[in-house]
Every structure is written in structure tokens, then in C-alpha cells.
Amino acid sequence: MHQTRDMRLVTIDDVRAAAARIRGNVVRTPLLPAAWGGDAERPLWVKPESLQPIGAFKVRGAFNAIAAATAGPAAPTDVVAYSSGNHAQAVAYAAAAYGLRAHIVMPEETPEVKVAATRDHGARVVLCGAGQRESVAAQIVAETGGTLIPPFDHRDVIAGQGTIGLEIAEDLPSVRTVLVPVSGGGLASGTGVAIRALCPRAEVFGVEPELAADTAEGLRRGHRADWSVADRNRTIADGLRSQPSELTFAHLQQVLDGIITVSEDEIRSAVREFAYRAHLVSEPSGAVALAALRRGGTPPGETVVILSGGNIEPVMLRQILAE
């Protein structure tokens, strides 16, 4: 049996190449000084990825993967993805910009608003039963010759998300602490690769909900931990219910200095703090890095929290703001 997967870790050169590929298609988000949220010991900045088209960092990886695929000798006319969340819209949006057909496989129970948003970007949505999404996506790939764009388990996707770390290093070379949400691990892997390479004095901490803390457990044990879907689905942070793949877990072992876990109440409180103090609407998954800072115990020095996305249902936003 031989290894057919490319398991090399993403390098800073991969991230730089991604930055060149996606320029002009994603927002170069500013690093916002947050006098409201830091203090003399830990001055704070926010990286607001909620300002991206489709409202989340996922466009970075999607654009990089699609740009890389179309640059090759066998440029596809179709791309395929399975996701019920921000990745679905990101692939639909990026495919439209490249004039490609997008086929997005979504579970039948996906809220209609997310299906509609994905269709609004011109994608074909294929609904499927529980546990079938990977096989349905594989079938569409076989039928169309399309390229599969996975949500995190792909070097080009990781390198695309890593452009966030590159931009943080450009804007704040003296950064000491970066706090980044962890789910499938693409964002934390890519960001960590860039920060490690460019700001070697900085520490990078992943952040997970206590109710979906499989990566915290996995890093402690030295191998991936498997939490049940039912367990992970308990958290309000619906973007943080995935688990790392072998590839992203290998990155996280290399680039993270630790994992901080946060409670549901702390997540909700951070959503309020972003809205009332930073004028930014965050989804629960997007607010965990700020929640981790508030928990205390992070190292002193210039601190960056990544606000990963802002796609929250109006009713949930109103509910959290009223608490």
C-alpha cells in the first residue's frame, strides 16, 4: 500500500501564491484597532472576515482552489462542493466569477434561506439524504468531469485561508498572539503556517466551543479524536461542528501553540460585544476568538482575534442581542 494523498504541509510560499491568485476577488480586510476591547497589556485588533463577499473567510480558499484548478492544463468547466454552510456560498460565488458551473450538494434539512442564497449565486443545488453527500458529490464529479472543492481537506483551500495570516503579518509584524476559530481546521492551519513563518515570536491559539472540542482533545492525545455528530451539533456555533482531516490535523499539530475552549454563554456574549462595541455582526462561530480572549490567560502583547464570519439568522441575532 502506498500513500497516494499529497500530505506535504502547506508552506508560506503556497500562501504567497494564493495571495497573488485571489487578489481582486476577495476583500483585503483591514486590521481594525479595537481600543474598546484591549488594554495596555493586550492591545487588540480585529480581522473582520465577515466583510468578505458571502460574509465569511471561505471565499479565500474557494477562489484559490478554483484559480489553481483552472490554471492547470485540464481546466474544468464545472466545480462541485458539499456543504450546508458558508463554503457552499463561497464556491458558488467564486465559480460564478470564473464563469464555471457550480454543483452544490446540500443535506435535505438545510434551511431554505441557505439553499436560496446558494442558488442566488447561480449554482445548481442538489439536495441529498443524511450521510450521502460525499457519494452524491463523487457521482456529480464523475458525470461532469468537474473539480471537487472540499471545505478544508485540500492544500489549495488551506493556503487560501492562510492569506489571512499573511495580511495580519503585513499589517502588524509585532503581533504576539493570534486567536483563530477551529472546526475542520483549514483556517487555523493556513493562518498558523503564515504567522509561524513571518512572525516567529507570535503564538497562535485555536479556539473551539466546549461542546465541539474534538481538536482540543485530539491535540492533547496526539491523534485525532472523534466526537459524534450529535455531540458536536449541541453548540450554537454551527460553523464549528466539523472535525479536522488527517491533513489539517497534521498542520494544527505543527502550527498551534494550544487550544482554548469557550462556553456557549461566552460565545453569545462575544456576539454582543462585537455588535455593540465594534459595530460588527458576527455569527456565533465567528465570535469564539473574542470569547477566548475574554476568558483570560492569553499571553501579553499585541493580540489579534479573527472574526471568521457574519452569517447569522436575523431571529438568532435579535435573540442574542436581547440577552
Add this chain to the structure above:
Amino acid sequence: MHQTRDMRLVTIDDVRAAAARIRGNVVRTPLLPAAWGGDAERPLWVKPESLQPIGAFKVRGAFNAIAAATAGPAAPTDVVAYSSGNHAQAVAYAAAAYGLRAHIVMPEETPEVKVAATRDHGARVVLCGAGQRESVAAQIVAETGGTLIPPFDHRDVIAGQGTIGLEIAEDLPSVRTVLVPVSGGGLASGTGVAIRALCPRAEVFGVEPELAADTAEGLRRGHRADWSVADRNRTIADGLRSQPSELTFAHLQQVLDGIITVSEDEIRSAVREFAYRAHLVSEPSGAVALAALRRGGTPPGETVVILSGGNIEPVMLRQILAE
């Protein structure tokens, strides 16, 4: 009797000089593509000044005026301003960055939260009775030898706000329509100067609440209209209750292609649209440009709305989002 006021209009060179002075102290806000809010005929971008330190564009003018004053031969050690709103915090914030003492004159009825926010930036707050703020400020200037930083009636303040127009022109040279809130007129004057100079094909429209539409009336009549404070205070858009000075009115006559007025309901609806679609918290005053676009009738082509600020009380935000 001779003219002692400098009534020359601000030029694009003044705006460029301002941009050089304030760089590094204000956020270079991105121009956000807003697929959620535009269409093929009027693609839309948002300039989110709510992301500035203190949550509003006012830091641009404050930093430029303070930087210009301190560059002169008689650099002050104190600055003075009168304001109950975003300008108070902007001057306090900019003065602190320059190591200057700030004296901010505020009406006695100013909400405690705004007084506290101004003090948090290290400013001395001087409360005064109704109608006394200009005389109290003049007295502090006499006592301290400080420099008065007016909220809009000053060429350096106008040039500072104009850097918004400069950035729009840099990021979207093909812009056809710019929609900008009008109150005292500093923002609209400066932005208009820059857009006129750099994007001569573009049209610039001021936006006012119907309930504080003194500038709409003034431009129709060819001279400033004076609305009572009681009338202007009816609008929820508390940042748009001022009236242009001679200096800003002269700019607005030159640089605006028209004024659009919007209703209170349209303003509230635009606050919701920013929160739910753009993930941005806007104060009512900050949302009028989007309200004007929704009213219809603006020219076709690439359209930019300036979201001027995000400082809204939590209770008002919750109330508007629940409507």
C-alpha cells in the same frame, strides 16, 4: 468691513495632503462589494466608516486638523471642541494620539454613556447649559491657548473627511454615483471635492432625513435655509441635525448634483438591511445613503453608499432590528 475668514474652497491638493497626514492613524477602510444590495444596472459598494476608531468618519477630520495645527510654528498643547456626538470622541481620540490635552464642551443633557466614552479617551469634559457651548469653548481657548477643532466649519476638517472620496476614487475609478449623508456638510463637501476632481463622470448626491432637510431647501433656494432646532431634532438620525455653515454650504453648491431626502421608516429599514445583509451595525445617520438608494431614481452605474458611523445605543439597535 473686510473678509477675515478664509473662504477659499478646499482643493484636491488639500485632500491629498490630508491623506498623507492621517495615514497610520485612521483605518484605510475597504470598499466592500455588496452583491446582496446591488443589481446589474446599479452594482453596489459600501464604504464602511463605522469601522474607524470611535466608530465614525469623524476621526479623519479631527486627525487632519490636529496634525495641521501641530505642524505649525506655534504647536498647541491643548485642543478644544464642542460636540455631544461622534466629533467629541474623535477629537478626544486624536488628541490622545498626539499627546495633547483635549477639552470637550458638551451640553448638560448629553447621555452619560457619551460623556464616559469621551472621558475614556483621556479628555476633560466640560458640561454647559443650552446655547452656551460656543462661548464656553471660546473661554477655554482663551485660558489654555488651545486650538479649536470645529465639527465641520474648517478647511482642514473638510479636507480630512475628503480622504473618503480619495479612497473611493482609488478603489473604484469607474464609480458613477456616490451617496453621502449631509448634516453640517463636512463629509459631503470633502467627499464631493475629491470625487469631482478624480471621477468627473460621477455624480454626488447628498442625503438628508425629510425631517432635517434644511440643505435640500437651501440648495433649491440658492442660499442657506434655517430650520429650528426643534424641527431638526425630530429625526431619529441624531448625527444629521446640524446645518451647513457658510463655508460648507459654498462647497455643497459646487460639488453636489442634488439632494435626496428619506423618511424615518426608510432610515430604519436601511439599518436593518446593513445588519442582516452586510453584517454591519449602522447608526440611523449612517444608513441614510442606503435608504436613498432604495428610494429609487439614482442614475445607473457603479454606486457607492457611505456608511458614516455605527454608534447606536443597544436598546435602539434591538428595537429597530425587531421591527
